[in-house]
Amino acid sequence: MTGYIIRRLGEAIIVTLGVTMITFALLHLLPGNLAHDVLGPRASPQELAQFTQQNGLNRPIYVQYWLFLEKLLHGNLGYSYQYNRSVDSLLASELPRDLVLGGLSLIFALLIAIPVGVAQAVRRNGVLDYTSTGVSFLLYSMPQYAIALLLIQFLSISFHVLPAEAPQSSSALGMLAHPAGLVLPVASLTLVTFAQFSRYMRSSAIDTLAQDYIRTARAKGLSERLVLWRHLLRNSLVTVVTLVGLSIPLVITGTLIIEQVFNFPGAGLEYLQATLSNDYEVMLGITVLVGVVTVLGNLVADIGYAILDPRIRY
Amino acid sequence: MQKLARHGVAASAAVLVMVLAAACGSSSSSSGNSSGSSAASASASLPTNGAGLTQPTTPAGTRLSGGTVFFTEGPDAAPNYIFPMYSPQVCSTANNNQLEYMMYRPLYWYGNNYRPNIDYDYSIGEQPQFSDGNKTVTIKLNSWKWSNGEPVTSRDLVFWMNMMKASPATEWCGYVPGYFPDNVASYSAPDPQTFVLHFTKDYNPTWVTYDELSQLTPIPLAWDRTSLSQPAPTSDNGHLPDTTKAGAAAVYKFLDGEAKKPGSWATSPLWQVVDGPFHLQSFTTAGEATLVPNPDYSGSPKATISKLVELPFTSETAIYNQLRSAGPSSLTVANLPSQYAPQISALEAIGYTDNKAASYSFNYFPLNLHNPKVGPIFSQMYFRQAFQHLLDQQGWIKAFLTDTAIPTCGPVPDAPPSSLVSAASISFTPCAFSTSAAQQLLSSHGWKVVPGGTTTCQNPSLCGAGITQGEGISFTLDYESGVVSVQNEMNDLAAQAKKVGININLTTHPFGTVISTAVACQPSQPTCKWQAENWGAGWIYGPSYLPTGEQLFAPGAVANYGSYNDASTTQLISEVTVASNETQELDAYAQNVSQRVPVVFQPTSIGTYQGDAGTLVAKNLGGYAANALGLMNPEDWYFTR
Numbered sequence: 001m002t003g004y005i006i007r008r009l010g011e012a013i014i015v016t017l018g019v020t021m022i023t024f025a026l027l028h029l030l031p032g033n034l035a036h037d038v039l040g041p042r043a044s045p046q047e048l049a050q051f052t053q054q055n056g057l058n059r060p061i062y063v064q065y066w067l068f069l070e071k072l073l074h075g076n077l078g079y080s081y082q083y084n085r086s087v088d089s090l091l092a093s094e095l096p097r098d099l100v101l102g103g104l105s106l107i108f109a110l111l112i113a114i115p116v117g118v119a120q121a122v123r124r125n126g127v128l129d130y131t132s133t134g135v136s137f138l139l140y141s142m143p144q145y146a147i148a149l150l151l152i153q154f155l156s157i158s159f160h161v162l163p164a165e166a167p168q169s170s171s172a173l174g175m176l177a178h179p180a181g182l183v184l185p186v187a188s189l190t191l192v193t194f195a196q197f198s199r200y201m202r203s204s205a206i207d208t209l210a211q212d213y214i215r216t217a218r219a220k221g222l223s224e225r226l227v228l229w230r231h232l233l234r235n236s237l238v239t240v241v242t243l244v245g246l247s248i249p250l251v252i253t254g255t256l257i258i259e260q261v262f263n264f265p266g267a268g269l270e271y272l273q274a275t276l277s278n279d280y281e282v283m284l285g286i287t288v289l290v291g292v293v294t295v296l297g298n299l300v301a302d303i304g305y306a307i308l309d310p311r312i313r314y
Numbered sequence: 315m316q317k318l319a320r321h322g323v324a325a326s327a328a329v330l331v332m333v334l335a336a337a338c339g340s341s342s343s344s345s346g347n348s349s350g351s352s353a354a355s356a357s358a359s360l361p362t363n364g365a366g367l368t369q370p371t372t373p374a375g376t377r378l379s380g381g382t383v384f385f386t387e388g389p390d391a392a393p394n395y396i397f398p399m400y401s402p403q404v405c406s407t408a409n410n411n412q413l414e415y416m417m418y419r420p421l422y423w424y425g426n427n428y429r430p431n432i433d434y435d436y437s438i439g440e441q442p443q444f445s446d447g448n449k450t451v452t453i454k455l456n457s458w459k460w461s462n463g464e465p466v467t468s469r470d471l472v473f474w475m476n477m478m479k480a481s482p483a484t485e486w487c488g489y490v491p492g493y494f495p496d497n498v499a500s501y502s503a504p505d506p507q508t509f510v511l512h513f514t515k516d517y518n519p520t521w522v523t524y525d526e527l528s529q530l531t532p533i534p535l536a537w538d539r540t541s542l543s544q545p546a547p548t549s550d551n552g553h554l555p556d557t558t559k560a561g562a563a564a565v566y567k568f569l570d571g572e573a574k575k576p577g578s579w580a581t582s583p584l585w586q587v588v589d590g591p592f593h594l595q596s597f598t599t600a601g602e603a604t605l606v607p608n609p610d611y612s613g614s615p616k617a618t619i620s621k622l623v624e625l626p627f628t629s630e631t632a633i634y635n636q637l638r639s640a641g642p643s644s645l646t647v648a649n650l651p652s653q654y655a656p657q658i659s660a661l662e663a664i665g666y667t668d669n670k671a672a673s674y675s676f677n678y679f680p681l682n683l684h685n686p687k688v689g690p691i692f693s694q695m696y697f698r699q700a701f702q703h704l705l706d707q708q709g710w711i712k713a714f715l716t717d718t719a720i721p722t723c724g725p726v727p728d729a730p731p732s733s734l735v736s737a738a739s740i741s742f743t744p745c746a747f748s749t750s751a752a753q754q755l756l757s758s759h760g761w762k763v764v765p766g767g768t769t770t771c772q773n774p775s776l777c778g779a780g781i782t783q784g785e786g787i788s789f790t791l792d793y794e795s796g797v798v799s800v801q802n803e804m805n806d807l808a809a810q811a812k813k814v815g816i817n818i819n820l821t822t823h824p825f826g827t828v829i830s831t832a833v834a835c836q837p838s839q840p841t842c843k844w845q846a847e848n849w850g851a852g853w854i855y856g857p858s859y860l861p862t863g864e865q866l867f868a869p870g871a872v873a874n875y876g877s878y879n880d881a882s883t884t885q886l887i888s889e890v891t892v893a894s895n896e897t898q899e900l901d902a903y904a905q906n907v908s909q910r911v912p913v914v915f916q917p918t919s920i921g922t923y924q925g926d927a928g929t930l931v932a933k934n935l936g937g938y939a940a941n942a943l944g945l946m947n948p949e950d951w952y953f954t955r
Contacts, residue, residue, distance in 0.1 A: 036830060039402075047485075084394045084404075084574035093599040149631075156639035164639035165632060168625075170598045263632035265390075265600050273390055276824045 001306060008302065012295040019291030020072065024065050027280055037278040038081040072288070078281030082273065087285035090270060095252065096172035098266045102251030104182065105189035106244070113194045114240065117201025118233060121209055132198065139195035148188040148261045155184060166264035185262040189255060193247070197240060204239040208232050237308055245301025249294045253286065366428040366671025366730060366940030373936050375954035382621040383935070383951060386633055386648040387412065392601020392626040396585050396594075397573035398531045399477055399566070405487035410856075411945050412624060416605060417588040419613070421453070421471065421530040422523070424859050425943035430674045430732045432523060436613065436947070438466060438532060438589070439509075442523055448516040451527070453509045458612035460534045462546075462587045466612070468503035469549060470532035473556050475501050477533075480562035486529070488857040490865050494526045520734065520896045524860035536587045540568045546583060576601075591617050591949035601626035607949075617949040630654070641665055642932035652799070652919060655716035655927035666930040671940030672729040672920040674859065676722050677852035678913040679793075680876035685845050686837040688789045690780025692845075692876070697778075697787075698911040699744065700755035704810040705803075706747040707917045714799040718927040719917035721745070724908040725853075726861045726900065727918065730942040735861060735900050744908050745915055753814045761787075761815075769815030788817040792831065793848040795822035800850045803916065825849055832875040847875075852918065856943055860896070863887045863903060867912050878912040 035051040052058050056067060071078065077087035120129040139147070156164035166185045167178035175182065208214065209232060217227045247254075256268030267286060274282035306312045387393075393413045395404035400414070423436035434441055440454040458466035478486060478495045488494070499512045513522070536546045538554045547554055555561035572584055579585050580596045591613065592605040603624040607617035627633045630651035637648055638657070642665040650658065650668075658668050681692040681701075691697050707721040720728050723745035726735050753763050760776030763769045768786040771777040777785075793804045801822070808818040823831070829849040835842035853873070855861055865871050868887050869879045886903040893899035920928065931938045937950035 082394070084576065089577075089599075152635050152639065156635065160639065164635040168600065168602065170600055260629035261631050261635070263626075263628050263636065265626065265628050269390070269628055278827075 001303075004306075005299075005303065008299050012292075012299060015295050016288075016292050019295075020069065020288050021065065023284060023287045023291070024068060025061070027284055028061055028064075030278070030280075034278070034280055037280075068284070077285035077288070080274070080279055080282045082277050082279045082282070087282050090282065091267060091285065091289065093170060094265065094267045094270060097170075097175055097264070098252055098255060098268070100172045100175050101166070101182070101185055101258070101264065101266070102189070102255055105186045105193060106247060106251060108186065108190040109193035109197050110240070110244070112190070113197030113201055114233070114237070116194075117198045118205050118228065118236065120198070120202040121205030121232075121236075122228065124206060129202075132202075136195040136198050139191045140199070142192075143257075144188060144192050145257045145261055147191055148184070148258060151184050151188060152261070164262070166262040168263070185255075185258050185264060188258055188261075197243060200239050200243060201236060204236040205232060208236045211235070234308055238305055241304040241308065242301050245297040245299075245304070246294075248297035248300070249290045252293060253290055366942070367667075367669045367931075367938065368428045368940065370427075370937045370939040370950060371667065371931060371935060373934050373954045375934065377936065378953045378955055379618050380620040381953040382623055383619050383646040383948060384644060385412075385622060385624045385948075386645055387601060387624050387626050388649070389627050389629050389633065389651075393597075393603060393624075394576060395573050396576075396579050397569050398533065399474070399569075400487050401485040401570075402487050407944055411943075413594075413603060415590065415945055416592045416622075416948065417585070417590040417594065417608075418531060418533065419458075419590045420528065420857075421532060422527055423945070424524075424528065425674070425941040425945050426939065426947065428671055428730045428940040428942050430727075430730060430734070430855075430859055430942040438613075439527075439530075442519070442527060444519045444522075446512075446516075448519055448522075449513050451511045451513070451522060453511075453527070455507045455509065455532075456612070457507075458589055459610055460536070460587050460589050461593060461608055461610045462534070462536055463610075464534060464536070464548060465506065466532050466534075466589050467506040467549070468509035469506065470534060471509045471530060472501065472503050473535065473538060473554075474531055474533050476556040476559075476562040477566050478529075480559050480566060488529045490858075490871065493864060494529050497526075515892065517891050518893050518896050518899075521860055521862065521891050521893075524734070525858040525862060525891075528857050528859050532589065534587045534589070537569055537584055538565055540564050542572075542583065592622060595621070605948075611949070613949075615949055618952045619948060622948045637661055637666075637930065638664075642934070645930075646932045646935055647938070648930045649926040650928055650930050652715065652718050652927045655718045658927060658930075661930055665933050667933055668927075669929040669931055669938070669940050670920050670927075671929060671942070672720060672727065672918065673854055673944050674727050674730065674732075674856070674861070674942050675852060675854035675918060676725055676727050676861075677719075677916050677918040678722070679846060679848035679852075679916065680832055680913045681846050682832075682835070682842065682844050682876055683879075684835055684837050684842050684877040685789075686842065688787075688845050689837060690778065691785075691787060691789075693780070694759070694778040695910055696755050696759045698914070699909075700752040700814070701811075701816070702745050702911045702914060703748045703752040703755070704814070704816075705745070705807060705914065705916060706810065707745065707915075709747065710799075710803050710806065711917050714802040715917060715919070716927070719919045722852075722915045722918045724904045724915065725863055725866065726904040727855075729920070730940070732861075732942075734897065735904070741905065741908060744911065749810055749813050756814060764815040765813050767815050768817060786817070787815065788819070789845040790819045790821055791846040791848065792821045792823055792828055792844065794825045794828050794850040796824070797850055800848065804848065834870075834875055834877050846914075848916075852916075854944075859943060860890075861900065861904075862890045863907065864891065867907065876913060880910055880912065882906055883910060883912065 034057060035048045039047055039051055056064055075088065077091065079086050080090055083090060116132050120132050123129055152164045155161045162183050163181045165181065167175040167181040169175050169178065214227060214231055217231050253268040253271055255266055256272060258264065259266045259269040270282060271286045387408055391406065391408045393408045395409045396414060398414045398418045400409055419438055421437065421439045423433050424430065426433040426436060438456055438458050440456060443452045444450070445452065455466065455468060460466060475495060497514045499514045501511045503509055535549055535554065538547045538556050540555060556565050572582060576597055577599065580594050586593060588608050589612065591608055591611045593608045595604045595606045597603050605622040606620065630653060633648065633651060634654045637645055650661070662668060681698065683689050683693045685692065711717060711719045711721065721742055722728070723742045756763050756769060760771055760773030761769050762772045768788065771781050771783055771785045774781055774783050791804060794800055804820055808820055811818050828847050831844050832847035833841050853866065863883070864887050865873045867874055867878050867883050869884060883906050886899065886906050890896060890899045890903055934954050936952045936954055941947065
């Protein structure tokens with residue numbers, strides 16, 4: 001297992017390098033001119049030339065890429081000309097908050113979807129199954145913003161039960177100090193994720209229930225609770241683990257709509273604004289970060305398989 | 315003057331914020347009266363919108379001392395710069411009007427009570443005195459103090475001028491080559507309360523007062539340094555670096571760098587020295603600014619609220635949700651996005667007054683007169699006049715903008731009214747919607763109009779220079795993506811144009827791309843490929859507040875994006891700056907521009923910031939009046955019980 005992890009980490013480094021290379025090349029192929037975008041249309045040719053010189057934009061692209069990698073290795077993701085701040089500091093202030101929002105919704109979605117999926121499989125074609133399936137389809141087919149706006153309309157505007165915006169604290173801990181403000185944004189994310197996870201969990205559990213080892217366990221006289229807990233749940237989780245691994249990058253940038261609706265400035269919104277305003281280094285920094293997290297998320301999922309299913313050996 | 319933009323800080327332009335009409339009104343076509351509305355539009359009544367609060371609010375109840383005012387920043391438009399000598403890159407209402415001006419007062423204050431006029435009661439400077447055939451301006455300063463105890467003196471203005479005269483002048487948002495500070499021959503501070511400027515020409519005093527002196531801000535000598543480790547300089551501790559050009563440039567570089575560090579603003583020994591009514595108590599990474607009264611403020615009145623909190627928002631939806639769910643207790647003064655205009659009555663019912671103030675701006679989009687393909691057609695005045703007739707502005711305002719905009723037909727804003735500009739200059743006739751008038755103009759200039767087809771030139775001598783026989787009218791109009799109202803307007807324009815055989819190929823790009831694509835160019839340059847660019851907003855007058863055209867329509871002017879060049883317009887622009895009767899000259903200039911249509915005029919949104927539907931003010935907030943130029947006077951505000 002250790003050897004496998006080391007091997008996968010090596011692969012991850014190569015993939016990440018590929019991600020940086022492709023991203024860097026694509027961003028430099030975009031129409032526009034960084035100096036012009038930063039200095040504005042009133043900038044004189046001398047100012048444009050000076051900016052280009054100072055930032056090495058007149059050097060060959062491979063040299064620029066090498067300089068970018070050098071900075072990256074020193075933990076320097078670049079500088080946002082729109083926000084007048086380093087990309088590192090932008091992400092340092094936003095990522096912990098995103099992790100609270102995305103992380104909580106992921107945890108709640110799992111906590112709800114796993115038992116619901118198992119219960120649906122065990123009581124297949126029953127009232128619970130049909131009801132849960134209906135709710136899942138309804139939530140899954142609804143755009144995230146629609147769920148968010150409906151929740152706000154009913155719980156904030158009509159009945160004034162919960163605030164319409166996420167906690168405005170600039171720290172993750174500060175956000176947790178205002179749990180009421182977290183309810184609606186976390187619920188909006190959770191409902192969609194739950195719908196997806198519960199469907200996969202149900203399907204996986206139904207497959208597992210048909211396996212010989214389940215029948216054998218029951219034949220051995222094992223209680224139904226132990227069958228479900230030891231044999232069904234563990235083996236059914238493999239599919240969900242894959243989903244969780246793929247969902248980890250979304251914790252960073254997948255909350256864009258929720259950020260917009262609930263007044264929650266996060267990395268997703270940052271990325272959108274950077275795209276609209278040609279803030280190249282922010283785009284580059286976040287893309288690289290998401291690439292790295294995606295690779296790591298897959299690695300975590302692969303390790304999770306081996307833990308859940310001892311038959312899997314790398 | 316500044317090109318209007320969306321969302322506070324234009325990434326690529328010298329801009330102020332203005333969402334022009336994000337209204338999500340009917341998706342149906344506008345009036346659709348393709349030929350019959352000419353007469354009606356020609357005699358159109360003046361706009362009913364743009365009626366701001368001309369007097370401070372006086373709610374019933376006992377006046378309270380203290381209380382926190384919560385104010386909405388524009389969506390994703392938090393301040394990102396604090397030094398009042400701002401470059402085009404950081405030239406935004408979020409930085410200027412909503413932050414810097416409340417701490418570092420410009421020499422003169424404009425726009426109170428919804429009039430684009432100077433207000434000497436709120437100004438550091440007394441009324442300027444002109445002499446030497448108006449070449450010399452003498453300004454006496456009122457006795458103000460900085461919060462560090464130093465007096466505000468004419469030396470602080472010399473410091474400002476030294477900085478402007480150094481290389482940073484080209485980075486000043488209001489800089490126009492040949493004008494301020496290039497047209498200042500010399501300046502001096504003969505005594506601490508007197509500042510003297512000598513201009514190179516005998517300019518019109520009103521123009522100087524509104525366009526040139528508006529660019530002056532006293533700055534404290536505590537800023538006259540190149541590092542924070544130096545002791546804070548004062549007027550009596552020896553040599554100050556700004557007195558040489560290189561020294562001033564070095565000081566500017568240092569201050570510019572410090573101004574880009576929002577994390578240190580609230581604690582910096584630089585930015586805590588203020589002469590305005592407020593100082594910054596805190597500023598979060600998300601953009602929440604908390605301002606508290608400056609106890610040493612010399613002006614009048616003194617602030618009675620205990621705090622002003624400027625709240626950042628990620629979207630227009632978030633602003634609206636917060637308004638509806640929490641109401642005046644959480645947002646005291648809020649700019650309502652245009653798309654929520656239909657909700658104004660519901661918001662008034664929960665405790666708001668709607669202030670329908672317009673900013674002193676006008677909306678337009680440029681045609682590229684130097685484009686090698688269609689430039690010769692765009693250069694013909696009759697074509698621009700015909701094209702202007704195809705914009706159904708009043709229909710758009712009804713159908714797409716929920717009555718939150720004003721028909722526009724010239725560079726002089728219709729609202730707010732100004733005593734500096736004659737109402738006679740405001741005529742909508744040249745811009746009246748009429749496809750028949752457009753068709754007639756084209757036909758009478760040698761074009762064979764083919765409704766629904768392609769109109770072609772049949773008589774090149776009448777069509778104009780550079781237009782060949784058989785040539786059709788077809789061009790690309792690129793507009794800002796993501797704004798429903800602009801999309802509806804452009805679709806309607808393309809449909810109306812097709813009725814007279816003009817083929818418009820519509821394309822969309824993000825705001826930043828559109829605004830930076832529209833640049834002045836020569837036909838041979840690669841940057842001259844653009845044909846028409848509509849960024850959905852236009853132009854706001856500031857920090858030069860007189861609606862003159864030296865930045866917009868003079869040849870070579872920084873914002874003459876379409877490369878318009880007309881001798882009569884240029885002459886009138888020049889005359890306004892030196893005229894003895896600026897009202898008469900401005901009237902002539904406004905009429906000239908309306909007739910000659912150097913750009914395509916389109917409805918100007920009301921709303922002080924971002925082209926909002928209006929500003930919602932809590933009904934228990936007193937002392938609030940609209941400012942014609944979007945400045946803020948929270949020192950006037952108070953709560954009532």
